Amino acid sequence: MPRKRAAGSLIAVLAVSVVVLMVSASVGTVGVPVAETLKSVAGCLPESIRTALGIGKADPAFDAIIMKVRLPRIILGFAVGAALGAAGACYQGLLSNPLADPYIIGVSSGAALGASIGIVLTSSSMAALGGAIPLFAFGGALVSMILVMALAQVKGKVQSESLLLSGVVVGSFIWALVSFTMLAAGEDLPKVMMWLMGSLSARNWGHFAMSAPYIAVGIGAMMLMSRGLNVISMGEEQARFMGLGVEGFKKAVIVACSLATSAAVGVSGIIGFVGLIVPHMARYLTGPDHRVLIPVSALAGGALLVAADTVARTIISPAELPVGTVTALVGAPFFFYLLRRSRREGKSGK
Amino acid sequence: MKVSMEKISYSYGRKAALTDVTASLPAGSLTGIIGPNGSGKSTLLRILGYVARPASGRVTYDGADISSMSPMGRARLIGAVLQDQGTQFPFSVEDVVEMGRFPYNGMLGRPGRRDTEAIQKAMAMAGVLGLEGRQITTLSSGERQRVFIARALAQEPKVMLLDEPTSHLDISYQLEVMEILKGLAALGTTVIIVMHDLNLAGLYCDRLIALKEGRVVSEGRPDDVLTADNILEIYGVRAVVKNNPETSRPGIVMLTPSSKP
Amino acid sequence: MRRKTIITMVAVLLVLSFATISALATGYPVAIKDATGTEVIIKEEPRRIVSIVPSVTEMLYAVGLGDRLVGVTAWCTYPEEAKKVDKVGDVNINIEAVLAKKPDLVVADTSMSGTTISKIRELGVKVLAIKADDIAGMLDALKLLGMAGGKEAEADALVASLSFRIEKVKAAIAKSKSRPSVFVEIWNEPLMTAGRGTYVDELIRLAGGRNIAEGVTGWPVFSQETVIKENPYLIILTNYNKAEVLTRKAWSDLAAVRSGRVIEANPDLLVRSGPRLVDGLEELAKLLHPEMFD
Numbered sequence: 001m002p003r004k005r006a007a008g009s010l011i012a013v014l015a016v017s018v019v020v021l022m023v024s025a026s027v028g029t030v031g032v033p034v035a036e037t038l039k040s041v042a043g044c045l046p047e048s049i050r051t052a053l054g055i056g057k058a059d060p061a062f063d064a065i066i067m068k069v070r071l072p073r074i075i076l077g078f079a080v081g082a083a084l085g086a087a088g089a090c091y092q093g094l095l096s097n098p099l100a101d102p103y104i105i106g107v108s109s110g111a112a113l114g115a116s117i118g119i120v121l122t123s124s125s126m127a128a129l130g131g132a133i134p135l136f137a138f139g140g141a142l143v144s145m146i147l148v149m150a151l152a153q154v155k156g157k158v159q160s161e162s163l164l165l166s167g168v169v170v171g172s173f174i175w176a177l178v179s180f181t182m183l184a185a186g187e188d189l190p191k192v193m194m195w196l197m198g199s200l201s202a203r204n205w206g207h208f209a210m211s212a213p214y215i216a217v218g219i220g221a222m223m224l225m226s227r228g229l230n231v232i233s234m235g236e237e238q239a240r241f242m243g244l245g246v247e248g249f250k251k252a253v254i255v256a257c258s259l260a261t262s263a264a265v266g267v268s269g270i271i272g273f274v275g276l277i278v279p280h281m282a283r284y285l286t287g288p289d290h291r292v293l294i295p296v297s298a299l300a301g302g303a304l305l306v307a308a309d310t311v312a313r314t315i316i317s318p319a320e321l322p323v324g325t326v327t328a329l330v331g332a333p334f335f336f337y338l339l340r341r342s343r344r345e346g347k348s349g350k
Numbered sequence: 351m352k353v354s355m356e357k358i359s360y361s362y363g364r365k366a367a368l369t370d371v372t373a374s375l376p377a378g379s380l381t382g383i384i385g386p387n388g389s390g391k392s393t394l395l396r397i398l399g400y401v402a403r404p405a406s407g408r409v410t411y412d413g414a415d416i417s418s419m420s421p422m423g424r425a426r427l428i429g430a431v432l433q434d435q436g437t438q439f440p441f442s443v444e445d446v447v448e449m450g451r452f453p454y455n456g457m458l459g460r461p462g463r464r465d466t467e468a469i470q471k472a473m474a475m476a477g478v479l480g481l482e483g484r485q486i487t488t489l490s491s492g493e494r495q496r497v498f499i500a501r502a503l504a505q506e507p508k509v510m511l512l513d514e515p516t517s518h519l520d521i522s523y524q525l526e527v528m529e530i531l532k533g534l535a536a537l538g539t540t541v542i543i544v545m546h547d548l549n550l551a552g553l554y555c556d557r558l559i560a561l562k563e564g565r566v567v568s569e570g571r572p573d574d575v576l577t578a579d580n581i582l583e584i585y586g587v588r589a590v591v592k593n594n595p596e597t598s599r600p601g602i603v604m605l606t607p608s609s610k611p
Numbered sequence: 612m613r614r615k616t617i618i619t620m621v622a623v624l625l626v627l628s629f630a631t632i633s634a635l636a637t638g639y640p641v642a643i644k645d646a647t648g649t650e651v652i653i654k655e656e657p658r659r660i661v662s663i664v665p666s667v668t669e670m671l672y673a674v675g676l677g678d679r680l681v682g683v684t685a686w687c688t689y690p691e692e693a694k695k696v697d698k699v700g701d702v703n704i705n706i707e708a709v710l711a712k713k714p715d716l717v718v719a720d721t722s723m724s725g726t727t728i729s730k731i732r733e734l735g736v737k738v739l740a741i742k743a744d745d746i747a748g749m750l751d752a753l754k755l756l757g758m759a760g761g762k763e764a765e766a767d768a769l770v771a772s773l774s775f776r777i778e779k780v781k782a783a784i785a786k787s788k789s790r791p792s793v794f795v796e797i798w799n800e801p802l803m804t805a806g807r808g809t810y811v812d813e814l815i816r817l818a819g820g821r822n823i824a825e826g827v828t829g830w831p832v833f834s835q836e837t838v839i840k841e842n843p844y845l846i847i848l849t850n851y852n853k854a855e856v857l858t859r860k861a862w863s864d865l866a867a868v869r870s871g872r873v874i875e876a877n878p879d880l881l882v883r884s885g886p887r888l889v890d891g892l893e894e895l896a897k898l899l900h901p902e903m904f905d
Contacts, residue, residue, distance in 0.1 A: 029834040060864075068861035069835050096438070133800060186686050186702055190830065191798045201801030202835045204861060227457050231449050233439050238432050240401050242505070243425030243453035288439035318824070319831035320801070 006292040009285040013299040017078070020303040024074050024310040025066065029317045032062045032070075040066035072205045077309045077323075078302035079208065080200070080268045081278075083215045083260040085301020086294050088275030089282065090222050090257045093229040093290055094250065095160050102261040102275035104164065105254060106148045106171035107141045111265040113174050114140020116181040116192045133195070134210060134266040141262030144174055149254060158250050160236070198271035198324030200309050211263040218260025219298055225253055226290035233288065271324045273331030274301050274308075280338050351377050351412050351427070351508035351540050353398065358407035360393055360564075367393045368564040371407070375542065375557060377508075380535040382551040383544045384575075385561035386585055391544040392513055394561070398542060399428050399511050411509065425453035429502030430511040431495070437487055443497050444482040447473055450504025472503035476530055492523030499530060510534060512543045516550065528554045552576050552600045560584055576600045643759055646721045646742035647728060653737070656761040657715035663704045663727060664720040666884035667741065668693050670753055671718065673769055673886045676760040682712040689879060689887070706730055716759065720884070743884040745813050750774065753886070773889045777817065780896045783903045784819030791844035791899050793820045794867075795881065799852060801832040810888060811881050818895035820845070835861065842866050845898055849878035874898060 026037045039058035042050055058066070087102035095104070103109075118136030152158050152166035185192050228249050232239045240246050261275075282297040305323070308330065312321040358371040368390045375381050383391045396402040398409055400417060408415060416424055429450070450472065451465045459465075473479045476499045486494060495515060502510060512531070516524040524547070532554055535541045545551045551558060551572070558575040560568045562584045568575040573593070581589045587604055594601040640654045661682035662668040668687040671677055677692060685701040687693045699708040704727050709717060717738045719728050724740065731738050739759055741752040750770050757766020793815050797803040805811035806827040815822040823841040824833055839861060846867040848856060853875050862868050880891030897904045 029836040030840045064861065064864055065836050065839055069839060183702060189702065191803075194798070194801050194803065194832065199801040199832065201832050202799060204859065225457060227449075227452065227459055230441070230445070231452055233441075234446075234449065235432065237396075237401060238430065240421065241399055241425065241428065241430035241432070241502075241511075242449065243420075243422035245421050288441050289445060313834060316827075318834040318837040319806075319827040320834055322801075322832065 006286060006289065009282075009296055010292060010299075013282075013285070013296050013303070017299050017303040020307050021074060021078065024306050025070055027310055027314060028065070028070055029314065030062075030065050032066060036062040037066055039063075041071070043067065068204070072208055073200050073203050073309070073313075074306055076203050076208045076211070076267065077200050077306045079212055079215050080264040080271065081274055081302040081305025082219060082298040083264040083301070084271065084275035084305070085278035085282070085297040085299075086219045086222050087257040087261045088301070089279035089290070089294050089297035090229065090253055091275075092279050093233055093288075093293075094253050095164065096233060097164075098280070099276070101272075102257065102264075103171075103270070103272075104167050105258060106144045106167040106174065107258050107261050108265060108270045109171040109174035109178065110144025110147075111137040111141040111262060112178045112196055112270060113144075113181065114138070114266075115195050115269070116178055116185065119188055119192050119195065120181060120185050134207065137269075138262050138266035141258070141265055144170060145254070145258040145262070149251070157247050158254075160250075163250075163254075194322070195269045197322035198269035198327075199320075199322050200268055201313070201320055203267060207267040211267045214263035215260045218256045218258075218263070219294070221256035222253070222260070222294050223291075225249070225256065226294055229253070229290040229294075230288070233290075269324065271305065271327055273327040273335070274305055277331050277335050277338070278304055280335070284338075353509060353540050353542065354410045354413075355394075355398065356408050356410075358394065358397055358404045358409065360390070360397060360402065360404050366564055368397070368404070368561075371559075371561070371564075371566050373559050373566065373569050375540055377412075377540050378535050378538045379556045380532060380541045380554060381543070381557040381559065382555035383542065383559045383561065384546075384548060384551050384584075385567075388563075389561040389584075390564040391561055394559075395511050395513055395542065395544050399430055400424055422453045422456070425505055427507055428509045428511060429505040429507035430513075431498045431502050431515055432513045433517070437494065440485040440487045442482065443478060443484050443486060443489070444469075446486055446497055447478075447500045447504050450501040453505055468506055469500075469504050472500045475503055475534065476500035477526070490523075492519050492526060495519060495523065495527055496530065499527070503534075507539065509540045509542070512541070514544050514546055517546050524550060548576065548581070548602050552602060553597060572600055576602060638758070638761065638763070641758060643739065643755060645755070646740045649732075649740075651737060651739050651759075653716065653739075653759055657759070659712065659714045659716075660760070661699060661709050661712055661714040661717045662687065662719075663699065663709070663717060664723045665689075666723075666743065667718045667720055667756075669883065669885035669887065670741075670743075670749075670756055671760070674753055674757045674760065675762045675765040676756065679760065681714060682709060689883075689885075706734070710734060710736065718756065718759075744808070745810070746777070746817070746888065749884050749886075749888060752884075769886065773886055776889050777892065780818065780892055784896055784900050787819055787900045787903055789900070790819060790821045792823050792841055793845045793847065793895075793899070794823050794838055794841070794843040795847040795849065796852075796856075797830060797849055799850070799855065802835050802838070803830060804833045805829075805882075806831055809882075810884065814881060814888065814892050814895055818892055818899050820895065820899045838862075839865065844872065846873045847881070847895075848873065848875045849881065851875045872898070 026032065026034045036058050039055055040063045042055045043058060084102050091100040091102060091104055092098055115133055115137040118133045122132055148166045148170045149158065151170060152162040154162065182189055182192050228244055231242050231244050236246055278301040279297050282293055282300050286292040286296050308326040309323045312323040312326045315321060354374045356372050358368055360368040371394060383394060385391050393402065397404050411427065447469050451459065451461065451468065455461060455465060476496045478496050478500050481493065486497060516527050528550060531541050555572055557570065558572050559566060560575050560580060567584050568580050576591055578589050578591050581587060589605055590603045591600050639656060640652055643651045645651050658679055659681045660671065660676060660679045662671055662680060663684055665684060665687045668683050669689050671680060672690050672693065680696050682699040683693055683696045685698050699705055709731060714736060717731055717736055719738055719740045721740045721742045728738050728740050741755055743749040743752040750773060753770050754766050757763045795805050795811050797805055804824045806824045806829055808828045812822045812825060823843050842865055844867060853873055856862060856873055857868065867873055880887050
């Protein structure tokens with residue numbers, strides 16, 4: 001029965017997420033014993049509970065590393081991965097396009113432009129604008145979303161095809177502006193390129209505080225609109241006959257997805273493949289019902305990104321790989337595998 | 351529910367798709383909209399369902415204009431089955447039919463007893479009980495079509511609009527579907543179908559609206575609409591129409607260009 | 612008369628020897644095997660020089676060839692006078708602009724100019740390419756430029772003075788037993804530093820310090836955990852972001868942060884090839900071994 005299967009996959013993915021988080025918290029450049037990791041994390045609990053459970057205080061050196069360096073990075077990575085996974089699933093459902101990813105509406109180009117302008121402006125005077133790059137990126141992303149929606153509207157209606165086209169056109173235009181900005185960056189060019197490749201390096205609780213509310217609201221809204229996504233996957237016209245206010249719904253979905261994606265890209269740069277593959281993986285477990293697909297995609301996206309980031313920050317330690325590189329290197333062959341598998345099943349299934 | 355259309359006109363840009371279409375369909379009737387491709391059949395169906403708005407003219411349901419109703423309100427009156435879409439996602443039959451309750455329990459829908467009853471009834475009428483757990487992508491085309499009908503029926507509509515529901519089905523499935531629709535009409539639902547197959551239309555429909563190039567050429571009982579002259583005018587094809595004693599309905603035989611008149 | 616003949620002969624001899632000596636003294640034509648392995652033959656003193664790399668511009672001014680520059684890049688910001696010279700490009704060099712300046716010589720750096728060197732050569736313009744990856748290379752480059760531009764004396768003097776200052780630093784820190792650790796932050800998000808093979812690393816070593824990133828090469832993204840674990844004695848910033856660094860909760864317990872040893876540096880002194888590197892070296896040495904420089 002679908003209900004049981006749904007609950008089962010949700011629990012399974014939740015369990016996997018917890019394991020990934022725990023393992024990632026224990027792994028890093030600095031070897032921290034697992035016991036110390038647990039003590040550090042338990043430090044969040046009130047004194048009474050800790051003494052009751054018999055958990056002592058963690059070594060302050062390890063504590064700093066776990067609580068101030070590793071944990072914020074992991075938690076942020078989970079949030080970013082969740083946003084990308086959920087948004088990817090949403091767009092794939094809304095546009096009936098299995099190749100859709102969170103950047104299909106051109107949000108990534110806007111974020112890139114915002115960030116590169118921010119880097120060029122602030123690199124010589126960062127004292128004044130310390131944590132401003134994420135804000136620049138977030139702003140840029142929202143601007144591109146508005147542009148794309150405006151362009152795609154014909155008499156107040158947003159058609160899926162025009163949305164895709166509009167996303168491509170606006171995206172290309174903005175990327176051209178990004179190249180221009182990169183030229184102006186001169187010696188700061190490597191910094192811009194590093195940002196574009198996506199990274200969770202040196203992210204702290206401040207980044208999490210900045211992005212988490214928007215990601216949470218975005219994912220929450222997506223989950224609330226799950227039933228509508230199911231209905232719209234029957235066909236837009238059919239959905240109209242079934243009582244869905246299709247135009248308003250599409251706009252609401254796009255806003256929710258863009259909000260979560262923009263917040264994610266703002267703090268971590270452009271991390272590819274997560275938003276594209278995770279929904280496919282999730283759909284394999286849950287089937288097409290968005291009421292389960294979206295939360296499972298969120299959890300799976302979070303787990304996948306945290307796992308990829310753990311590899312990125314340990315494999316050439318103490319140097320780090322850009323996490324976007326790891327997701328692409330792992331993602332591309334995996335996606336290819338999924339594609340071939342579904343084609344084989346498609347031929348024999350029907 | 352009585353469905354009336356008065357002087358419906360619609361154009362795509364400069365091309366007139368429908369001109370002055372007028373007809374009145376009583377409650378519990380099974381009406382077929384026939385005509386060649388491009389005659390405006392599908393457009394008319396969409397106008398009847400308020401998915402498209404006419405340039406001029408009105409559509410009334412029991413005398414009332416329902417254009418100001420919310421989409422959900424309308425969905426509780428009108429159910430539709432469009433040409434086979436939405437089969438790429440492997441939803442279960444149960445989930446598909448349950449979507450028909452969307453106009454009642456909305457986005458956050460927590461299905462209650464009423465919903466379960468309506469779903470059961472819809473599936474029974476459409477003859478798909480027992481297929482609940484099956485994935486829609488694994489069904490035969492006939493079964494799938496009946497599931498979509500069940501979904502529309504789950505909306506508990508007074509009016510059913512179907513766009514070529516039998517076009518791609520095997521003959522046995524075609525008859526299956528038409529039987530269901532006939533049964534629906536008998537229970538009081540006003541059923542309006544866009545059809546391709548003249549014989550099937552003649553066999554089942556109480557009324558026919560024949561369109562050519564957006565205009566009504568003939569409208570009324572099948573005996574009156576399906577005449578050799580009308581068929582020639584509408585389709586440009588010579589035919590022989592005879593009343594079939596086994597069915598008491600007109601049967602149409604197309605004449606090939608080489609047949610003797 | 613005979614005395615007149617003798618005077619004339621002596622005069623002619625003197626003139627001839629003078630001419631010979633001056634011919635020998637000017638040293639032209641000059642054949643230099645440059646960093647691309649090409650034998651660059653400079654027939655006479657170049658009067659119109661174009662530089663397509665900021666570090667080269669600095670070095671040309673340092674050896675006294677600045678007044679001969681007719682074209683520089685938009686990023687040639689030092690010395691001040693360089694900013695007034697016409698521009699021939701920024702990160703990308705506009706080759707037409709270079710040609711329009713009708714240069715006798717174009718000077719480039721193999722690690723920065725890439726294929727532009729051969730492109731300009733193909734158009735028949737003489738290009739001298741230097742390679743300055745480390746201090747020794749930088750000093751050699753200065754000599755090369757002096758030779759090419761007819762300023763050998765100035766170049767030699769400069770190299771001698773720089774070498775003297777470097778030796779002075781080496782001698783001062785040789786007496787110190789400690790090798791304090793250093794972290795140089797090139798960028799904050801992602802956290803980037805300079806590893807082995809960069810000037811930063813070389814300067815730190817010469818200044819008697821230890822770059823905590825010496826185990827990696829190039830300009831890598833670096834693990835923040837490692838910075839905290841290493842707890843460097845000195846932190847150098849290249850983006851004037853000290854205020855931001857001091858707000859980092861993860862760094863608040865670091866020794867360098869607590870003791871105010873977080874220094875904002877002019878990145879040119881640590882990264883840009885040229886004589887100012889020695890200024891950077893001296894600054895670094897003083898920060899690392901203050902007790903040796905009183």
